[in-house]
Amino acid sequence: MMVTEGEWDIEDVAEVFGVLTRSIARWEEQFDQDGFYTHHKGLAGRPRRLSAPVVEEITKLLQENPSLYLDEIIDWLALTHEQPISIGALCDNLRELGLTWKQARNIAAQRDEFVLIDESGKDGHTMIRNYGRAPKGSTPEVEVNHDRGIRYSILPALTLDGYIALHVVEGSVDSEEFFDFIISDV
Structure with a gap:
């Protein structure tokens, strides 16, 4: 501000610093009013579509249910947060969070049950x-x-020559039924 108070013309000062004369006038005005100048850096880019709390909730939602499709997440955002978002914008947000789409490992809900049986089923x-x-x-x-x-x-009985017996049941086969199949049909 001392430069403009001296012998320098405001246009020359603007040219030396590579700024507009309006900027220098605004700086002088703030300096006269407050006694100092503070540079206020504006936000760069567009504002985020999703706020930090919503992003945190999406992260928790995908930890609980990682197999949600994009349209299901969009529906959840619309219903829970009244936040409309496009599929592309949602993809960009998920990518920024480091979340990628990959094959899931299925875990049995009944993890304590471990049964090996000799059958085929549909x-x-x-x-x-x-x-x-x-x-x-x-x-x-x-x-x-x-x-x-x-x-x-x-329950098939198979030899090198082909099937010798076949038993089809609705439901699963227990050990008694398997034993009966061996005794009566094979």
């Missing part, structure tokens, strides 16, 4: 989601309810 297992979001370096874990609807079990 059920409604096809609806389980095999992909989810997780931070880089970790695998998403999805709790899966193994209630798969109607299950059909098949």
